[in-house]
Amino acid sequence: xxxxxxRGYAGHSLPIIDRTQPARKETAMLRALKILVVIVLALIVxxxxxxxxxxxxxxxxxxxxxxxxxxxxxxxLDVQIPGNLGWSFWPYLGIEVGRTEVRIADDxxxxxxxxxxxxxxxxxxxxxxxxxxxxxxxxxxxxxxxxTADGANWERIGAAEAGAETAQDPAAESQPLDMPVSIPxxxxxxxKVRYLNNVDGTDIRVEQMNVSARDFSLTSPFPLEAxxxxxxxxxxxxxxxxxxxVSMDLEKNLFRFExxxxxxxxxxxxxxxxxxxxxxxxxAALDEDRISIRDILVETAGTRTSGSLELTQLSAKPIFRxxxxxxxFDVNAALKAIGEAPIETTDPxxxxxxxxxxxxxxxxxxxxxxxxxxxxxxxxxxxxxxxxDIDSGHIRFDLTLDQLVADGYxxxxxEEAAAEEEVLATTESLLPPLxxxxxxxxxxxxxxxxxxxxxxxxxxxxxxEMRDLRVLVRADNGLMEMVExxxxxxxxxxxxEAALDARTDKPVMTFSASTSGVQIQPIMKMALEDDLFTxxxxxxxxxxxxxxxxxxxxxxxxxxxxxxxAQGTIRGMNLNNALGAGIxxxxxxxxxxxxxxxxxxxxxxxxxxKEDTEVVQLKMAARIDDLIAHIDSLDAELDRGTLSGKGFxxxxxxxxxxxxxxxxxxxxxxxxxxxxxxxxxxxxxxxGEVSKWCGADNKAFREMGKEITTQLAKDKxxxxxxxxxxxxxxEEVVKDAAKQKAQEELKKKAEEGLKKLFQ
Numbered sequence: 178x179x180x181x182x183x184r185g186y187a188g189h190s191l192p193i194i195d196r197t198q199p200a201r202k203e204t205a206m207l208r209a210l211k212i213l214v215v216i217v218l219a220l221i222v223x224x225x226x227x228x229x230x231x232x233x234x235x236x237x238x239x240x241x242x243x244x245x246x247x248x249x250x251x252x253x254l255d256v257q258i259p260g261n262l263g264w265s266f267w268p269y270l271g272i273e274v275g276r277t278e279v280r281i282a283d284d285x286x287x288x289x290x291x292x293x294x295x296x297x298x299x300x301x302x303x304x305x306x307x308x309x310x311x312x313x314x315x316x317x318x319x320x321x322x323x324x325t326a327d328g329a330n331w332e333r334i335g336a337a338e339a340g341a342e343t344a345q346d347p348a349a350e351s352q353p354l355d356m357p358v359s360i361p362x363x364x365x366x367x368x369k370v371r372y373l374n375n376v377d378g379t380d381i382r383v384e385q386m387n388v389s390a391r392d393f394s395l396t397s398p399f400p401l402e403a404x405x406x407x408x409x410x411x412x413x414x415x416x417x418x419x420x421x422x423v424s425m426d427l428e429k430n431l432f433r434f435e436x437x438x439x440x441x442x443x444x445x446x447x448x449x450x451x452x453x454x455x456x457x458x459x460x461a462a463l464d465e466d467r468i469s470i471r472d473i474l475v476e477t478a479g480t481r482t483s484g485s486l487e488l489t490q491l492s493a494k495p496i497f498r499x500x501x502x503x504x505x506f507d508v509n510a511a512l513k514a515i516g517e518a519p520i521e522t523t524d525p526x527x528x529x530x531x532x533x534x535x536x537x538x539x540x541x542x543x544x545x546x547x548x549x550x551x552x553x554x555x556x557x558x559x560x561x562x563x564x565x566d567i568d569s570g571h572i573r574f575d576l577t578l579d580q581l582v583a584d585g586y587x588x589x590x591x592e593e594a595a596a597e598e599e600v601l602a603t604t605e606s607l608l609p610p611l612x613x614x615x616x617x618x619x620x621x622x623x624x625x626x627x628x629x630x631x632x633x634x635x636x637x638x639x640x641x642e643m644r645d646l647r648v649l650v651r652a653d654n655g656l657m658e659m660v661e662x663x664x665x666x667x668x669x670x671x672x673x674e675a676a677l678d679a680r681t682d683k684p685v686m687t688f689s690a691s692t693s694g695v696q697i698q699p700i701m702k703m704a705l706e707d708d709l710f711t712x713x714x715x716x717x718x719x720x721x722x723x724x725x726x727x728x729x730x731x732x733x734x735x736x737x738x739x740x741x742x743a744q745g746t747i748r749g750m751n752l753n754n755a756l757g758a759g760i761x762x763x764x765x766x767x768x769x770x771x772x773x774x775x776x777x778x779x780x781x782x783x784x785x786x787k788e789d790t791e792v793v794q795l796k797m798a799a800r801i802d803d804l805i806a807h808i809d810s811l812d813a814e815l816d817r818g819t820l821s822g823k824g825f826x827x828x829x830x831x832x833x834x835x836x837x838x839x840x841x842x843x844x845x846x847x848x849x850x851x852x853x854x855x856x857x858x859x860x861x862x863x864x865g866e867v868s869k870w871c872g873a874d875n876k877a878f879r880e881m882g883k884e885i886t887t888q889l890a891k892d893k894x895x896x897x898x899x900x901x902x903x904x905x906x907x908e909e910v911v912k913d914a915a916k917q918k919a920q921e922e923l924k925k926k927a928e929e930g931l932k933k934l935f936q
Contacts, residue, residue, distance in 0.1 A: 238262050248279075252335050255280040260293070271297025271311070281333050288330060292317025292367070310360045318368035318386070325375045360393040368405075380410040390423070398424035398435070413445040430463035448516030453477040466491050473501070478514040480506045486537065494542035495567070503533035505552065524585030530554050542567050549576075556581045571626040578631075583638035608830055611727040619725065622679040623655035633664075640699035641667060655680035669694030669713070686730070689719040697742070709867055712745025712792060720801060731829075736801040745792035749867040752790045753817050756839055756855050759873020763882040791816035804828045808835065817841050824859070831863040836874065849885050856881070 241258050248256040260275015273295035281288050293316040299309040323330045368386035372379065386405040393399050401423045407415040421437030435458050444450040455475045461468050468488045475482040486499035508528035509519040520528060532552040539545030545563035562574035633646040646664035651657070659675040673690035698711040720736030723729070795813040799806045806826040813820040822837025838854035856877035861870045 249282060253282045253333060254288070255282050255284075271295065276317075281330055284330070286321065286323075287319065288321055290317070290319040291315060312362040312364070313360060314362075315365045316367055318365060318370075320368075320370045322370070322372045323375070324373070361391070363388070363390040363393050365389075378410060382408045384408070395425060395427060398422045398433075401434075411445065413443075415444075416442040432461045432463070434459040449514070451478060451515050465489075466493070470499075478511040480504070480511055490541055496541045497537040497539070497544050500534075500536045502535075505530045505532040507531075521588050522585060523587050523589050527554060527585045539563065539565070545573075553581075554585075566626075569626055570624065572629070573627075574629040574631070576629075576631050578633040578636070580635045581633065581637070583636060587638070611731055613726045613728045615725050616727060616730070617677075617679065617684060617725055619655070619679050619682065619684065622652075622657065622677070625652045625655075625657065627652040627657075639703040641703060643671075666692065667696040667699065669696065671695065682725070683723055684725055685721070685723045687719070687721050688736075689717075691717045697745075705863055707867065709748050710745065711748070712742040712795075714740060714742055716740040731804050734801065734804060738797070738799045738801065738806065740797050742792060742795040742797075745795060747790040747792065747867075749788060750790055750871055751788050752815065752820070752839060752857065752871060753841060754788075755872045756841060756857060759855065759857075759875070759878050760850065762873065762875070763878045799826075801828070811835065811837065817843060820857075822857075826863075833859070833861065833863065835859040849888065853881070 238258075238261060241262070244258065245256045248254045257278045257280075258274065258276070260277060261273075262275070263273040264271060274291075274293070276292050277290060277294075278287060279289040280286065294314065296313045297311045299311065321330075365386065365388040368388075369382070369384040370386065371383075372381040374380075384406050386403075388401075388403045390399055390401045399422070400420070402418075402420045404416075404418040407413075407417065418440045419437065422433075422435045424433045424435070425431065437457055437459060439453075439455040439457075441453040441455070442450050443453065453475065454477065455473070457473045458471045459468070460471075466489060468491065470486045473482070473484050473486065481504045482501060483504075484499060484501035486497070486501070489496045489498070508531050512519055522528065530552065531554075534548075534550040535546040536548055537544065538547045543563065543565050544567065545561060545565065547561040547563070549558075549560055549562050551558040556578060558576050558578050560574065560576035562576060563572075565571045565573045627650060629650045631646075631648045631650075634644070636643045636646060643664040643666050647661065648659065649661040650659050655678070657677040657679070659673070661672075661674065663670065663672040665671075670693050671690070672692075673688070675688045676686070678685045678687075693715055695714045695716075696711070697714045698708065701710040702708050716739070718736060718738040720734065722731075722734035724733055793814040793816060795811070797808060797811045799808045801807075804827065806828055808822075808824045808826065811820070811822050811824070818839060818841035820837050820839050822835055824833065824835030824837075826833040835858065837857045837859070839857045840852075840854050842852070856874040857871060858874040859871040
């Protein structure tokens with residue numbers, strides 16, 4: 178209130194002007210403003226004083242019992258805080274919690290713990306409605322997650338009050354945070370998490386977990402760094418370091434991790450640890466149900482992969498779009514980088530240029546690589562491959578190989594000299610016993626769904642050329658079929674079918690194949706590692722076995738083989754010479770026979786000059802049983818004579834034994850030799866020396882020598898005595914002669930004649 182007084186001159190007083198009425202209103206407003214300011218300042222001072230007093234005079238450690246009780250009541254947790262609780266007031270309102278341990282009620286094992294947590298909020302900005310934290314620090318985090326047959330330990334949290342539900346306002350949960358949040362630093366250090374599953378044995382440990390974010394904000398990009406070490410029960414170890422810039426838009430549910438760098442070291446999978454360096458930018462638009470990964474670059478073990486990938490419809494049936502390219506790399510250099518042995522090949526330039534180009538396409542809930550291109554040095558595979566249905570795991574592929582010269586990819590030839598005794602000793606008794614353990618994962622096979630086609634223009638390997646190859650395979654509900662497999666093969670053709678029926682616990686395998694007009698020389702050379710046979714082959718075979726172990730398959734395996742070989746040659750073995758050698762050995766034992774064989778030079782048959790056996794035509798029929806091919810009939814027309822016989826081939830040990838009868842009319846003009854079927858025997862191992870496979874059956878030849886000697890004796894007696902006998906032996910001849918002459922005289926002459934004959 179203002180009062181103005183005017184005094185007069187010469188001691189005279191002037192009238193007083195009273196302005197009290199208009200001034201009173203103005204004075205009241207100022208007074209009210211002053212009072213408000215005073216009250217606010219007083220409240221601030223009072224609050225500051227109260228907080229200061231609380232933080233200085235009240236020990237927060239006194240509240241530990243209340244904290245533990247609340248945790249037990251509300252979350253079924255036993256919280257122990259052996260560390261100190263502390264707080265500060267100015268210029269930040271902060272709290273610090275020391276070592277804290279959390280156990281699920283009634284458990285002795287630690288569930289969670291940390292060594293130290295501290296955070297603080299600036300006081301003055303808080304008065305303006307702004308949240309400004311100085312930082313959030315968490316050190317020594319420890320978390321133990323355990324699953325047993327009865328469930329997981331974390332599922333028991335809150336069990337004490339499971340029946341009581343806290344009523345919450347749904348609208349309150351969806352309210353966005355109004356106050357701006359800015360945190361200069363968020364640090365998590367020395368964290369570790371363990372996951373243990375006592376049911377399946379999984380034991381995963383994550384240690385040395387560190388996270389650092391600077392200038393964290395919900396509205397502006399901020400840098401993030403993180404690192405950890407992973408180890409599991411298989412001793413697989415992963416050291417991971419991640420860095421990049423994070424930004425988010427909570428209203429749009431949009432999150433970005435720009436220019437992120439991931440450095441990983443993988444150990445325990447390969448001999449040497451594998452270093453992986455990756456760069457990419459990731460965007461997750463949750464409202465759009467989309468994740469995009471751009472500018473992908475992955476470098477590891479000398480390989481370089483680039484491209485981009487986008488996933489949409491994440492919450493429903495995902496759709497994959499994008500492309501990845503693996504630049505050409507040297508396979509053996511990559512193997513060396515991870516400590517693995519190189520792939521040894523005949524051609525040192527093989528596997529120097531391997532590349533991959535794939536484009537993700539296809540409908541929802543599928544991962545189809547179309548087009549797909551695989552480069553293998555000078556060969557290219559193109560087509561489509563992938564999963565047509567992720568849920569069912571349905572595999573589909575349709576791939577075409579232009580050409581492949583496979584010889585360069587075969588391992589180098591190593592010359593090994595093995596004693597024949599060792600080769601021939603490979604008998605069934607010396608082989609390791611067949612296993613009775615389950616051979617096939619039946620449950621996995623029953624879940625397999627496949628539709629595939631593989632085609633090839635030409636494939637060459639060790640002189641064998643296949644053209645226009647086409648293989649069609651199919652698998653569904655445990656039935657796997659090679660529906661079709663065929664090609665043009667060595668001037669002929671080849672077809673086959675196969676199936677594995679795993680729908681029951683006693684799977685059944687079937688196989689059938691046929692060839693027509695196939696030149697077998699390069700095939701046999703590859704199979705036996707020697708140039709032994711030539712000829713044109715027509716063959717049909719089938720095989721069936723059931724069971725899920727090596728022993729069961731061997732016991733139940735059976736089949737048939739029928740083949741015809743024309744215009745053939747058996748190299749390195751002349752059966753005629755083998756026969757001649759057998760006859761010569763026999764003549765050496767029964768030298769008396771040579772006296773009656775005028776066309777035998779010096780008691781021996783001459784050998785043929787060539788070392789091979791020419792086969793005009795050979796037919797064979799065999800049964801397969803217990804991994805033994807029982808040769809029921811073998812008939813061959815040779816360039817000199819014929820051959821017939823029976824025997825077996827052990828498919829496991831490759832041992833064989835054939836007993837045959839051989840006729841060679843032009844071997845000798847002598848009636849005692851020319852018309853006979855001579856017993857021959859081929860015995861050994863397919864890995865043995867060919868020249869020693871076949872020869873005369875010595876025991877049978879000795880019997881034939883006796884027979885020829887007896888026949889010669891009979892014929893000589895008949896000629897000498899001038900009689901006509903009907904018996905087959907010399908004794909019967911004597912009996913016939915006794916009827917014409919006196920028995921005593923005849924016996925005497927016969928004995929003298931026989932003595933002279935064998936002198």
